[in-house]
Amino acid sequence: MRLAADEDRHLNTQRAPATKKIAMLELAMSQINKHNLIEGFLEANVLSALTDWLAPMPDRSLPAAKIREQVIKWLLQLPPLSQDMLKTSGIGKAIMYLYKHPKECKLNKERCGKLISMWSRPIFNNSDDFKSLTKEERYERDREQQEKAGTNKREETQYDESGKPLRPGDPGWCYRARVPLPSNKDYITRPKWQSDVEIKRGRKKEVSRIDKQMRAFKEKKRLGKAQRAVKISIEGRNMAL
Incomplete structure (x- = not known):
């Protein structure tokens, strides 16, 4: 992994495509993803090699997006690293650089933020x-x-x-x-509920088609009901003057 990183930096100085790391990415990730060998990889200082993979190129460009994504996802699977391991490997500085880089994608920045928060809790004695x-x-x-x-x-x-x-x-x-x-x-004390009224939030009962027809029929019957006829007097009796 270190050799591939050195060759990519050499190719970048010659303005040639840096393809060594991306060519062995699948093989490298398949090996370090073996859970029974994670402790051995950490003792072998694999974090230092991953720091070289995440480091910017001599022309200040970032490594391939697929490399950054796979390495950051793998780091999220690890338990919180000690301060000495972060300092000796330099992986903390590499993640902070990607977190602050303006050209890093939003999703990777969120992942880097989670790593920074997870790694800083033991240092500042903060518990989540x-x-x-x-x-x-x-x-x-x-x-x-x-x-x-x-x-x-x-x-x-x-x-x-x-x-x-x-x-x-x-x-x-x-x-x-x-x-x-x-x-x-x-806020560790929750106030007690002072009301005994039960609040029920149910769906509003839907009106069926038959109920709509019955209501329309009753309304029509009420409006069409014949009113009592008024007798009209020729002599003008019972007229409101």
Whole structure:
């Protein structure tokens, strides 16, 4: 794999098609996809060879899209890598380069983002399984974030020469936009439902053809019902004057 990467770089400097890696891609992926040999490949520093496969060419062009796709998919199948393994192999820098590259496709960028998030959690001691945290640990986490937010807010406060906080309209007050701090709290207490009324969302009953005909018949009968005749008097009796 290293030899194929070196030959492709040499061909690229001569402005010739780099076809060595793409020619052996199927064979290489069929070997490293053997689950019982993954640990052996990792110990043999296969990540360093994959870094060479993902590295840009001497003319700053990216390797073939099929190579990038297959290698990134294989990396997603691995457990989170240690910091030493990421540093010695350089695979983390290669994935970050593809993640930030403007010509990388959207789907590969999403995969690279998942890899970066997965690899950075052990480094920053972040857990993505919040079910494993106790209630006290969550309260402690929220308290630390509140203290951090309060520190940032105090740092944004403007003061005069005497150390007195400035207010809007005071001399020296600087009007500037501030980005609101996001809330990173975990809501662990769910309010109880206060209403005993059951909400049923059912489909509206469809009116059959027979019901439509019956309604039309009743409406026609009601409108066509003969009203009582009014007697007309020649002498003009019972006329509303």
